[in-house]
Structures are given as structure tokens and as C-alpha cells.
Amino acid sequence: MRRVFKILLILGVAAALLLGAAFWWLNHAMPIRLPPGAQVADLEIEHGTSSNGVAETVVASGADVPVAMLQAWFRLSGQARLIKAGSYELVPGTTPRKLLSMLVRGEETLKSITLVEGWTFLQVRSALQKAEQLVPDTLALSPEMIMEKLGKHGIHPEGRFFPDTYAYAKGSSDLALLKRAARAMDRRLDAAWSLRSSDTPLKSPDQALILASIVEKETGKPSDRAQIGGVFSNRLRIGMPLQTDPTVIYGLGLKFDGNLRKRDLQADTPYNTYTRLGLPPTPIAMPGKAALLAAVQPAPTKALYFVSRGDGSSEFSTTLEEHNRAVNKYIRGH
Structure with a gap:
């Protein structure tokens, strides 16, 4: 019994020391350093990644930070399970506390594309192909196949997407963006039709x-x-x-x-x-x-x-x- 108590005591002290060390490091750590000359480090957090795995991903991105301390901070913060998958950017000046807040809030780095009023569907497809870090899932699809995948079988694609600026996470599908634009046009058209002159x-x-x-x-x-x-x-x-x-x-x-x-x-x-x-x-x-x-x-x-x-x-x-x-x-x- 004494042996068990002793082991538990040692573990408790170790945990307390680890907790104290992690919070001391958190409060005194300098902002996370990036490789020389780097302006940003890309973080891709996959679904199902553990908090330890997230810390390892941060270090693998080139960030100069003790992985063990980062792992301890994630766990002891009580927010490890709240970290969200997604695409993030680590910029100079980011502290461990700010990093965790960004991951918990899901503050993904977003890109954007503007679909311009008066564009044809051909121009929309060209813009999607040129969009930065947007996965071209529609590249090999015909217009008919695209509309089929959007749940609009037999509908001509021309004019069916609302012209606007759409933000998206890096690695998003162009098909998902088209679905958003199609839904936006459906809503706008329904609203306009309800206001039609008698x-x-x-x-x-x-x-x-x-x-x-x-x-x-x-x-x-x-x-x-x-x-x-x-x-x-x-x-x-x-x-x-x-x-x-x-x-x-x-x-x-x-x-x-x-x-x-x-x-x-x-x-x-x-x-x-x-x-x-x-x-x-x-x-x-x-x-x-x-x-x-x-x-x-x-x-x-x-x-x-x-x-x-x-x-x-x-x-x-x-x-x-x-x-x-x-x-x-x-x-x-x-």
C-alpha cells in the first residue's frame, strides 16, 4: 500500500512540476521562431490528429519550438480536444498561447476568389483553375457533369452562380465553392422573384x-x-x-x-x-x-x-x- 502511495505521490509531484514548467514556459517563452528568411509556415492539421500530433506538425513545419513543452501546454490547457482540423498559417510573432487560441477557434487561413458580374460560365471555370490552392475537382468534368454533381441535373450552368467574393480554406474543392455560389444565386433569384412587379x-x-x-x-x-x-x-x-x-x-x-x-x-x-x-x-x-x-x-x-x-x-x-x-x-x- 505504501509503495502504491509512494508511486502516486511521485507521479503527482512529476505532474505538478510538468504543469509548473509548462506554464512558466508559456509565460516566459519568446514568440515561436520560423526558419531564417521565412515569412510564414503552413500548418495542415488533419481530422483526428491528437494534440501531440498537432505539436509535432507545428515543429515539422519548421517552427523552432520545443515539441515536448508544446505537447504539455496543449494537454494541460484543457483545450486539447477543442483543436480544429484545417489549414493555418504560422507567422512571425506568434506565441504558444496565441497558437493554441488560433487552433481552438479554427481561425483558418482563407484565400478568396471573386466571380464578376457579367462573367460567363467559361470565365468562371477559367478563374477557378487559376485560384490559389483551390483543388480543381471539376477540371475533367463537362458542364453537364458539374451540374449533375451540384444536384441540378439537366440545368444549363450559364448564369446559375451568384457573382460575389468567396473565401475558402486552402485545399478546398472548387466544386464545393460552386455549390455555395449556386445556392447563393438560388436565394437571390427567389428573393427577387418575390418582389416582382404585378x-x-x-x-x-x-x-x-x-x-x-x-x-x-x-x-x-x-x-x-x-x-x-x-x-x-x-x-x-x-x-x-x-x-x-x-x-x-x-x-x-x-x-x-x-x-x-x-x-x-x-x-x-x-x-x-x-x-x-x-x-x-x-x-x-x-x-x-x-x-x-x-x-x-x-x-x-x-x-x-x-x-x-x-x-x-x-x-x-x-x-x-x-x-x-x-x-x-x-x-x-x-
Whole structure:
């Protein structure tokens, strides 16, 4: 019995000494040093890693810190089980206490990517491939396969992702980011559709998305956006062709060389709104929030035409005669 008591006493004293040493080290330790010339050390903490393993990972990253003391600090802090897996960056000046706080809070190092209003799905895919430390899980997938994996079987990908800046942890999947952007667009579209004008010619949220994408591509000056939405709504209401160049350009695809010719306007495709009435079959780009609202809440106007003034703004006309005069003035210079 005495022997057991003696062993327990020794263990208790050892634990107390270890505890005291760990907290003394914590309060007196200098910030963790990185290898000479290093501005940052990357930490990748895998799921299921023990606190001892986390300390070993910190040291393996190149940090100059006693692994045994770091292990003891993690355990004796009472927060070892709260350390979260993820991608972290250890920067100069980080103390052991700050390191543990960062790991417990899950303050991962995040990268970001911006999906720009008016981008096509082709441009989105190109940006994803260039994004820093984003795993390209969609690289070998067709657009149809991507939409299938996003739970949107049979839906064309164009315009289905909301343009915004998305933060992600290093090593995240581009498919996961697309899923977030698709959900964001679903929410934005539902919200816009719930605010639609009572006299809108649009029959569904999908039609609103298509029109919004056209408004997005046609708008040069934000203050004109709702007016442009009004022009297209008026045309849809009376059965007049939309006659919008961006849809024709989209239909040309990679054949478009930057110069829209008369023969292009006359060549019939599903996206040629000069040769076909109504909306094209799909969106032609990603519309932002303002374009969505302009599609469902257009400005009250009698205008049926508009032309660019050359400075980003548009000249609106109610009659073809007025429009032709505006074209002569701003396009032909007469």
C-alpha cells in the first residue's frame, strides 16, 4: 500500500512540476521562431490528429519550438480536444498561447476568389483553375457533369452562380465553392422573384434570370439598369423582338472575334434575338443583385429603344424615328 502511495505521490509531484514548467514556459517563452528568411509556415492539421500530433506538425513545419513543452501546454490547457482540423498559417510573432487560441477557434487561413458580374460560365471555370490552392475537382468534368454533381441535373450552368467574393480554406474543392455560389444565386433569384412587379411579362424565375443576364450585359451605367429592364419588358409585353447584341454574341461562342457583323445578326441561332421572338433559351452570363431587381422591377417607361452614348450611358427613345436620330448622333456621328 505504501509503495502504491509512494508511486502516486511521485507521479503527482512529476505532474505538478510538468504543469509548473509548462506554464512558466508559456509565460516566459519568446514568440515561436520560423526558419531564417521565412515569412510564414503552413500548418495542415488533419481530422483526428491528437494534440501531440498537432505539436509535432507545428515543429515539422519548421517552427523552432520545443515539441515536448508544446505537447504539455496543449494537454494541460484543457483545450486539447477543442483543436480544429484545417489549414493555418504560422507567422512571425506568434506565441504558444496565441497558437493554441488560433487552433481552438479554427481561425483558418482563407484565400478568396471573386466571380464578376457579367462573367460567363467559361470565365468562371477559367478563374477557378487559376485560384490559389483551390483543388480543381471539376477540371475533367463537362458542364453537364458539374451540374449533375451540384444536384441540378439537366440545368444549363450559364448564369446559375451568384457573382460575389468567396473565401475558402486552402485545399478546398472548387466544386464545393460552386455549390455555395449556386445556392447563393438560388436565394437571390427567389428573393427577387418575390418582389416582382404585378404587371411583369415574365412567367417564371428562370425567365427573370435570363432577362437579368441580358440587362447585366447591356448596362454600361448603373443608373440606366432599371430603364434598360423597362425597355426589354415593354418589348416582351407587345411581342417585339428583343434585338440585343449580347445574346447574338453569346450564340456565336468562340467564333466571335470581337467584331459583330451584319451577317451575324441575320444568322439564326437559338440566341439570336433579332431572328427569334422572346427570351433566349438560357441566361447568357451571371447577373448581379441589381440586374435581378431591374428584371423583375423595371422602371416605368414607354421607351422601346436605347443606344449607347459612348460614355457608358444610354439614350432612350419611345419611337423608331427618335431612335434612328439617336443612332445617327451617337453611333454614326451625323
